Amino acid sequence: MQSRLVVATHNSHKTEEIREIVGSFFEEILDLNDFPEIPEAVEDGTTFEENSAIKAFAASAMLTNAFILADDSGLEVDALDGAPGVYSARYGGEKATDADNRKRLLEELGKTGAKGKSRSGRFRCVLTVVKADRKLAVFSGSCEGILANEEKGEGGFGYDPLFIPDGYCETFGQLASEVKHELSHRGKALALFSDWLRQQDSK
Numbered sequence: 001m002q003s004r005l006v007v008a009t010h011n012s013h014k015t016e017e018i019r020e021i022v023g024s025f026f027e028e029i030l031d032l033n034d035f036p037e038i039p040e041a042v043e044d045g046t047t048f049e050e051n052s053a054i055k056a057f058a059a060s061a062m063l064t065n066a067f068i069l070a071d072d073s074g075l076e077v078d079a080l081d082g083a084p085g086v087y088s089a090r091y092g093g094e095k096a097t098d099a100d101n102r103k104r105l106l107e108e109l110g111k112t113g114a115k116g117k118s119r120s121g122r123f124r125c126v127l128t129v130v131k132a133d134r135k136l137a138v139f140s141g142s143c144e145g146i147l148a149n150e151e152k153g154e155g156g157f158g159y160d161p162l163f164i165p166d167g168y169c170e171t172f173g174q175l176a177s178e179v180k181h182e183l184s185h186r187g188k189a190l191a192l193f194s195d196w197l198r199q200q201d202s203k
């Protein structure tokens with residue numbers, strides 16, 4: 001197996017979660033913050049699958065022969081017809097912070113008047129593994145839940161303080177990171193990646 005994994009992301013929260021879940025498979029896990037010369041990929045796909053592949057191949061073009069994992073993820077809210085979806089990172093504007101995105105989400109949800117279970121939604125994550133410009137594997141995960149009326153909890157990142165996974169009363173911002181990893185879109189996709197890594201090792 002590879003000793004180094006490069007995660008094709010500038011989001012260090014994602015990298016940290018990936019380290020926590022699959023760190024034991026690699027001697028080191030880097031991300032694009034370690035390669036400032038690599039420009040930001042243009043995420044102009046219309047699906048998580050497309051944007052995940054775009055990010056993986058953009059990094060691969062600059063890091064010849066590196067073992068690369070890209071993560072494209074986001075939140076779909078039923079009362080908003082699936083928004084923010086693939087636009088989750090930019091929901092609050094082109095340079096939006098996580099706080100801006102959460103503020104816009106609460107505003108848009110407020111306009112719908114949706115309450116309780118009608119505030120259902122899900123996180124989605126698509127991981128793409130690329131090496132030497134070849135797509136080796138794609139893994140997906142999703143996590144169903146409902147959107148809270150207000151932010152709760154300081155943990156996690158992004159929309160976590162607003163997302164209550166099914167079967168729980170607390171948001172991902174309140175739940176321990178181990179619990180989030182068991183339930184989350186990324187945790188599920190990374191569990192499939194882990195199985196794949198084990199299979200590669202046994203070949």
Ligand code: ITT
Nearest residue numbers: 009010011071072073074075088089157158159160
């Ligand atoms: P890269 O493109 O550099 O990977 P990004 O943060 O822009 O970083 P995406 O394009 O995949 O990544 O956008 C994901 C959006 O969904 C972003 O707003 C995240 O905050 C949010 N998101 C993804 N996973 C999440 C999680 O586990 N918890 C909360 N929010 C999450």
